[in-house]
Amino acid sequence: MKRFTLSAAEGRGLVISALLFAAAALVPLIADGYPLQIGISIVMYTALATSWLLFSGPTNYIALSTAAFFGIGMYTAAGGIDLVPYPVLIAAAGIAGAALAAVVGLATLRVSGVYFVIFSLGLAELVRQVMTWLQHVLGTMSGLYVTIERSEPMYYWQLLLLAAVIFLVGWRIGRSRLGFALRIIGNDELVAVHCGINTARAKVVLFIISSTFASIAGALVAPRWGYVEPVVAFSPFVSFQVVIMALLGGTHRLWGPLLGVIPFVLVWELIAVYFPNQTTLLLGVCFLLIVYVIPNGLIGLVEDAMNRRRKHAAGPAAALPIDISANASAQPAVTADKK
């Protein structure tokens, strides 16, 4: 099993992924109304959770800052909608997100562990307060209208395309020196620096990439929401949901979050219908359950089962496609597949 060259299994995985995305693109042709709304939720959170994973997966830095970048993207779209064409705004949202991530990253990625978690959570709140203050200074409105006509299938396709780009970038990073550097950093930062890795730069670069995608996602959904205000755009709910979905799916594979997003969005729809006043409480319960019961996520369960079956079959182990993390993960059930 070679790790640093493109294997046949990886090539196969790439083809399968492309086919899955093509199949997903057909959904708006057969679904509309409520099912399509759920489809849009799923692709949006897939984009957000996978972009979150790009940085937090390999480094183990739990970032609760998704809402900050998502909101910045929304506000970029909302603020410029009457001035410049929408596609320009999407690019501008990405640039704004990247710029904020660069400043924040340079200032904070030297702190690690719980300090980083708290800071990233505080960041969304800080940006929200700044936006509220700015709106107060500039005008009297508490929000902005985003007046542009887009059909529901268009939102779906745009977000699906974004998700596809994120997957492709994530896959490419996973095979690059940068991706390898981040996995080493996630394992042991002291070893990483002694291997010659400029750890601060590697982390900032990936934080920027991850945040840029979250901002673009914000710009893509802003017109759908129609009216953007700080409380909604920078809601910490978004940050927490993204983390929970990614953890539910599993953070050691690029497609892990996808496995978490689909069931979570469906269950969340039910919760929103039947327990509209207890959503925060239930979000907390979900978080606890996931962390205690399935620490390696659904993908961990799937891989454990596959490993057990493989042990029975005693055949040579095939490398799984599209991984940004270790083949031999920390799970005790993974056995040595010696040549």
Add this chain to the structure above:
Amino acid sequence: MLSPAITEALTAAAVTKRFGGLVAVDNMSFKLAEREVLGLIGPNGSGKTTMMNLISGALKPTSGEISVYGEAVTGRGASNVARKGIARTFQLVRMLPTMTALENVAAGGVFGHARRWGKELDDYAHALLERVGLPNAASAPISALTYIDQKRVELARALASDPKILLLDEWLAGLNLTELKIGITLIERLRSEGCTIIIVEHVMHAIRSLCDRCIVMNSGAKIAEGTPAEVLADHGVIRAYLGDENA
């Protein structure tokens, strides 16, 4: 020992490291020639590991200069020092637990002095695993390896960068007698291949058989320097290890 014809690999000039009021390394000056194996010995707490951390860039000296092949590396940070060609192992073995043995080795050969990638890196990492005696461990997870095997992997990781200078910080510590023999043979081979090495070690017979020259530290300062036989017979050194009545 050092004639002008020999290339100086490393120079430490009046290096001092203070932690608050404690002087961990006190005005240390020494030179290391290319292809030389230098032993850094002394009682526990004498500042050997701190000296290693200063050389590898993990710590910044309070004063003094360290240079590698004539180029100052003082205070440049560990990643920059690694890129200059200094590789190290750690006193307590440090593995990358979620990666395979092969990836652990490869980690050393991508970002530092050597910058391999792709098939070249893959082949080189395989060759290094074979060289340290683990030809079949490539895809083994780290948790499946014994302590000596983890130490071998760590050594292979250090070698993956084609280091100009290798720092072995108590690499033989914690091994049983059989493992110790394997370990010494391994370092002897590196030595015969012409590696430039600094060894911090407590295993005295390893020091005797491996080192061209020794520096003895006590309370952060150099108290003796010479061949292993010379320094181990030195009264000051015996006093530092065993106390006055044995000297």
